[in-house]
Amino acid sequence: VWSAVPSGPPDPILGVTEAFKADKDPRKINLGVGAYRDGNGKPYVLSSVKKSEERILTSHPEKEYLPITGLGSFTQNAAKLAYGEDSAPLKAGAVAVTQSISGTGALRIGGAFLARHYPNAKSIYLPTPSWGNHTPIFRDSGLEVRQYRYFDKETVGLDFAGMVADLKAAPENAIVLLHACAHNPTGIDPTVEQWKELSDLIQEKKLFPFFDMAYQGFASGSTSRDAFALRHFVSQGHQVALAQSFAKNMGLYGERCGAFSLTTADAEEKARVDSQLKIVIRPMYSNPPMHGALIANGILSDPALYSEWEGEVKGMADRIISMREKLYTTLNDLNTPGEWGHIKSQIGMFSFTGLTKPQTQALAEKAHVYMTADGRISMAGLNGNNIDYFSESVSKAVKG
Numbered sequence: 001v002w003s004a005v006p007s008g009p010p011d012p013i014l015g016v017t018e019a020f021k022a023d024k025d026p027r028k029i030n031l032g033v034g035a036y037r038d039g040n041g042k043p044y045v046l047s048s049v050k051k052s053e054e055r056i057l058t059s060h061p062e063k064e065y066l067p068i069t070g071l072g073s074f075t076q077n078a079a080k081l082a083y084g085e086d087s088a089p090l091k092a093g094a095v096a097v098t099q100s101i102s103g104t105g106a107l108r109i110g111g112a113f114l115a116r117h118y119p120n121a122k123s124i125y126l127p128t129p130s131w132g133n134h135t136p137i138f139r140d141s142g143l144e145v146r147q148y149r150y151f152d153k154e155t156v157g158l159d160f161a162g163m164v165a166d167l168k169a170a171p172e173n174a175i176v177l178l179h180a181c182a183h184n185p186t187g188i189d190p191t192v193e194q195w196k197e198l199s200d201l202i203q204e205k206k207l208f209p210f211f212d213m214a215y216q217g218f219a220s221g222s223t224s225r226d227a228f229a230l231r232h233f234v235s236q237g238h239q240v241a242l243a244q245s246f247a248k249n250m251g252l253y254g255e256r257c258g259a260f261s262l263t264t265a266d267a268e269e270k271a272r273v274d275s276q277l278k279i280v281i282r283p284m285y286s287n288p289p290m291h292g293a294l295i296a297n298g299i300l301s302d303p304a305l306y307s308e309w310e311g312e313v314k315g316m317a318d319r320i321i322s323m324r325e326k327l328y329t330t331l332n333d334l335n336t337p338g339e340w341g342h343i344k345s346q347i348g349m350f351s352f353t354g355l356t357k358p359q360t361q362a363l364a365e366k367a368h369v370y371m372t373a374d375g376r377i378s379m380a381g382l383n384g385n386n387i388d389y390f391s392e393s394v395s396k397a398v399k400g
């Protein structure tokens with residue numbers, strides 16, 4: 001039956017892990033996947049998460065179904081975390097929110113809802129480059145995927161002029177996907193002033209902003225600072241779509257815990273939107289998993305656990321920043337050709353190193369160092385034990 005099915009290409013990010021696993025060299029390093037590692041290179045379960053989970057085990061033994069849109073207390077708290085306690089649409093009861101299968105599921109629900117209900121929705125504009133899964137998610141949701149310029153190879157910085165020109169040229173009603181903070185894969189975010197300009201432009205051009213917030217807290221160490229762009233747009237009267245993930249900031253990767261929301265005009269409109277979100281979700285997976293949402297909600301609803309969690313998010317962000325500084329200093333100490341300032345200035349979990357495809361191949365083959373072919377590294381995979389070896393290997397690869 002399946003003789004005509006062609007084999008598909010391996011996933012560009014998860015394929016890196018396969019190659020890493022097959023390598024037997026003890027010096028090997030995996031900087032491909034964006035999962036946080038502690039100072040010893042080990043997966044990290046947050047202490048606030050452990051405590052929340054312990055409480056669930058003693059207090060919530062039921063395994064009943066959740067409603068289609070998930071655990072209501074969790075979605076309300078997730079929305080508060082993103083939009084802020086004082087958000088006008090939240091206070092007006094005008095935010096339609098549903099639990100989702102982490103950030104990916106939130107994007108997919110959003111894509112499907114917009115394809116079905118957003119008037120004249122035909123296309124969604126993604127930054128070039130963007131997270132590799134954005135294109136298939138939105139294409140499979142039934143939207144036409146287009147691009148706007150984002151990364152400037154020359155400066156290894158933001159191509160703000162190119163971004164503005166492409167958004168100006170986009171047709172009215174086009175959807176614009178914006179990484180709320182810690183842009184993946186480049187680690188380059190617009191400045192506060194640039195976000196303000198983008199908000200004005202998107203309003204003027206009647207475009208629809210869709211925020212992907214997969215790293216709230218991870219960029220600056222502060223969840224509210226990282227929500228600046230989203231909150232600014234909402235304060236300026238934009239109606240927005242938002243995908244949230246608790247994979248990174250709570251380390252809940254495999255629990256698949258996230259939320260999708262839309263700000264609406266008022267409570268009556270919200271109720272109609274809610275009813276259609278359910279109609280989108282029900283045939284996809286009926287209702288979401290409970291465990292991750294209970295863990296996240298336990299943290300978001302308890303002031304003591306919440307402040308412990310905030311400290312842990314900051315701890316992760318700070319460790320990454322210290323690795324950036326160390327990598328920058330070591331590459332310079334080794335007289336590595338090129339300008340490496342971007343390693344320090346980039347934001348969040350990833351760094352777009354500027355290493356070429358042949359250099360990344362040489363690093364894998366000769367030094368057992370694995371990263372995606374575009375030269376993106378997960379800074380969280382570096383630690384005190386491997387950073388010198390990594391810096392020396394990069395330096396050698398650049399010198400050729």
Ligand code: PMP
Pocket residue numbers: 034101102103104105131179184212214245246247253258
């Ligand atoms: N958006 C971006 C930009 C991401 O980097 C990721 C994770 N790599 C996601 C969304 C979704 O991740 P998850 O489904 O694990 O929450």
